[in-house]
Every structure is written in structure tokens, then in C-alpha cells.
Amino acid sequence: MTHTPIPLPDLTPPDILRCAYMELVVTDLAASRAFYVDVLGLVVTEESDTEIYLRTFEEFIHHNLVLRQGPVAAVASFAFRVRSPEDVDRAQAYYEAMGCRIERRPNGFVNGVGDSVRVEDPLGFPYEFFYAVDHVERLAWRYDLYGAGALVRLDHFNQVTPDVPRGLAYLEGLGFRVTEDIEDSDGVVYAAWVRRKPTVHDTALTGGNGPRMHHIAFATHEKHNIIHICDKLGALRQSDRIERGPGRHGVSNAFYLYLLDPDGHRVEIYTQDYYTGDPDNPVVRWDVHDNQRRDWWGNPVVPSWYTEASLVLDLDGNVQVVEVREEPTEMAVTVGADGFSYTRVGDTEKGFKLGNTL
Ligand code: XXG
Numbered sequence: 001m002t003h004t005p006i007p008l009p010d011l012t013p014p015d016i017l018r019c020a021y022m023e024l025v026v027t028d029l030a031a032s033r034a035f036y037v038d039v040l041g042l043v044v045t046e047e048s049d050t051e052i053y054l055r056t057f058e059e060f061i062h063h064n065l066v067l068r069q070g071p072v073a074a075v076a077s078f079a080f081r082v083r084s085p086e087d088v089d090r091a092q093a094y095y096e097a098m099g100c101r102i103e104r105r106p107n108g109f110v111n112g113v114g115d116s117v118r119v120e121d122p123l124g125f126p127y128e129f130f131y132a133v134d135h136v137e138r139l140a141w142r143y144d145l146y147g148a149g150a151l152v153r154l155d156h157f158n159q160v161t162p163d164v165p166r167g168l169a170y171l172e173g174l175g176f177r178v179t180e181d182i183e184d185s186d187g188v189v190y191a192a193w194v195r196r197k198p199t200v201h202d203t204a205l206t207g208g209n210g211p212r213m214h215h216i217a218f219a220t221h222e223k224h225n226i227i228h229i230c231d232k233l234g235a236l237r238q239s240d241r242i243e244r245g246p247g248r249h250g251v252s253n254a255f256y257l258y259l260l261d262p263d264g265h266r267v268e269i270y271t272q273d274y275y276t277g278d279p280d281n282p283v284v285r286w287d288v289h290d291n292q293r294r295d296w297w298g299n300p301v302v303p304s305w306y307t308e309a310s311l312v313l314d315l316d317g318n319v320q321v322v323e324v325r326e327e328p329t330e331m332a333v334t335v336g337a338d339g340f341s342y343t344r345v346g347d348t349e350k351g352f353k354l355g356n357t358l
């Protein structure tokens with residue numbers, strides 16, 4: 001398949017620090033509050049009848065998540081913090097040069113954030129860049145407030161897009177570096193993880209019908225914090241919020257849990273990936289047939305995890321049209337039992353199939 005390249009401008013891209021917050025449109029704000037505040041324990045920075053601003057325990061900027069009441073569940077913004085006010089200008093110039101629609105708001109799009117630019121990026125995602133932000137109390141030392149499942153940082157976004165190599169070339173032009181990917185021997189890329197901060201990723205591209213939002217991920221300190229969230233959901237008779245996990249990822253080596261919020265927006269709870277800050281950090285490439293790539297213990301991925309994702313909005317608040325992936329999907333290749341998945345390298349040549357033992 002030819003991956004029609006997105007022409008990249010000959011301009012310095014904005015210096016992106018990290019993924020910083022997501023604006024999520026939810027259809028029942030009270031139900032979402034019950035999930036994100038009462039169950040997950042995110043900290044309310046401020047709220048009104050129509051919006052709730054939430055942050056994690058180690059955060060010092062105003063929020064990591066905005067919940068906004070609206071008619072259709074969707075994502076209004078994937079927001080990244082940049083290094084300086086001038087980097088907001090650089091972001092504007094960069095996307096204008098790509099011919100993207102942009103909107104600049106000196107007073108920000110949401111409370112607590114100043115001068116920002118929102119763009120409809122070449123993949124159809126609403127990206128936002130800002131530097132100016134209100135500082136709030138970093139609650140890291142407030143152990144009197146921590147619950148056993150405390151969410152301490154926003155870790156990453158995950159985006160679904162039909163053509164991963166095309167999206168990757170654009171993100172690499174924007175300054176992201178690839179940490180890991182999943183591919184096959186025909187050169188099909190199924191997913192890739194890219195970073196700015198020195199963790200495994202700030203966002204990832206998952207190959208599928210898109211643009212859609214696959215998940216937003218928050219970090220806990222330890223694995224036992226994730227187990228506590230599972231126990232709490234069980235005690236609340238809300239175990240049906242658990243979609244996948246808990247488990248250990250192959251990709252990223254992190255411990256994980258995926259939950260679905262009342263609108264079906266997927267939230268990952270994630271902990272203990274690895275440091276990637278050296279310039280020669282090695283790229284890890286996984287074979288799509290490796291049965292341990294997505295779950296190190298070999299547990300199967302539920303089909304909904306591959307197929308379901310949230311819609312995203314354009315700058316007018318309309319839902320972006322979803323385009324179908326043409327290349328093979330990971331679900332068809334691995335869940336669809338093609339007989340070529342393996343746990344031990346060499347099993348397939350010997351004719352062994354997933355589930356058989358040597
Ligand atoms: O953050 C992640 C993920 O994208 O959510 C999924 C790290 C690893 C994986 S995977 O399912 O590939 O192990």
C-alpha cells in the first residue's frame with residue numbers, strides 16, 4: 001500500500017513538552033462525575049453545571065481532563081503543553097503552512113488555560129497547543145487525601161487512524177519520536193507509540209477506522225493501586241466498567257487496566273513503563289503474531305478493544321467523518337485465529353497454533 005505522505009512544512013515545529021489534558025464531551029455530566037470523581041478519585045479543580053475540571057495528584061497545571069456536557073459523546077481536544085509562549089506561534093504557523101484549519105484564542109478555549117491554538121490536524125484530530133496555564137496546588141504530598149487507587153499523572157492519549165505510517169511521518173515531523181511499534185513481515189504497521197516526554201509515549205496511533213480516540217491513560221504509582229481500583233469496582237457492583245485487564249503489557253512493559261466511562265469513552269490506568277530520555281533510546285518492534293505483545297501473560301484482547309473508540313469533533317463542534325482502514329486489522333489477524341500467532345518463536349514453523357503447548 002502507498003502511504004500518501006502529508007506534505008510537511010519547512011518550519012520549526014513547536015517544542016511540545018507533553019500531553020497535558022483532554023476535553024471530553026459527555027452526555028450525562030452527573031453520571032460522568034460519579035465515575036471520574038467518586039470512583040476514580042480525580043481531583044476537582046473547579047466545576048459548574050456544564051463543565052468539570054479534573055486533575056491528578058501530582059499535577060500542578062489547572063487540569064488534565066475537562067468533562068463538558070453535550071449532545072454527542074466525543075473528544076473536543078487533545079491538548080499538548082509547549083515549552084514557551086512563542087511555541088504557540090510556531091504551532092499556528094506550522095499548521096497554517098500545512099493548510100489546516102486553525103483557531104487561536106488568546107484567552108484559551110477552557111478555564112485555567114491562556115493563549116492557545118486549536119487545529120484540525122491532517123489526520124482529522126482536534127489538537128491543541130498552549131503554554132499559559134494557571135498553576136494550582138500539587139497534591140503529591142497530601143497523603144491525607146490519597147485513596148488507595150490514586151491517579152497521579154496523565155500519561156498518554158491513544159488515537160485511531162486508518163494509515164499508521166502516514167500518521168507517524170506527520171507526528172515525527174512535529175517532533176515526536178517512535179518508542180515501539182507492532183508490524184508484520186509484509187511491512188504492515190498496526191500500531192505505534194510516540195513520545196515527547198521521556199516515558200514510552202505521549203500518544204499512540206492504533207490502526208483502525210478513524211479519526212477516533214481509543215483511550216486516555218492516567219498513571220498510578222504502583223501495581224497494587226490498579227488492583228484496588230478493580231476491587232473497588234467490584235465492591236460497587238460496577239465490575240462491568242472493566243473492559244480489559246488487569247494485566248501486564250508487552251508493548252511498554254506497563255501494568256494496565258482499561259475501563260469504560262458512562263459514555264463508553266475508554267480510560268486506561270497504567271503504571272511502571274520505562275525511561276526513554278536518551279537520544280539513542282532503542283526502538284522496540286513487535287511482530288503482530290507475537291501472542292505476548294499486547295498482554296505479556298498471553299491473555300486474549302477482547303474484540304471490543306479493537307473495534308470500539310470515541311468520535312472526535314472538528315472546530316465547529318461537529319463530529320468528524322470516520323474513514324475505514326484499508327490495510328489488515330490486528331483483530332482480523334490475531335483474534336480472527338489465523339493460526340499464526342505464537343508464544344515461542346518457531347512455533348508456527350512447527351505447525352503449532354495458539355493455545356497448543358510444546
Ligand atoms: O499504553 C499502551 C496501550 O496503547 O494502551 C496498549 C501500551 C501498550 C499497549 S499493548 O496493548 O500493545 O500492550
Ligand code: FE2
Binds near residue numbers: 156158215268
Ligand atoms: Fe495506553
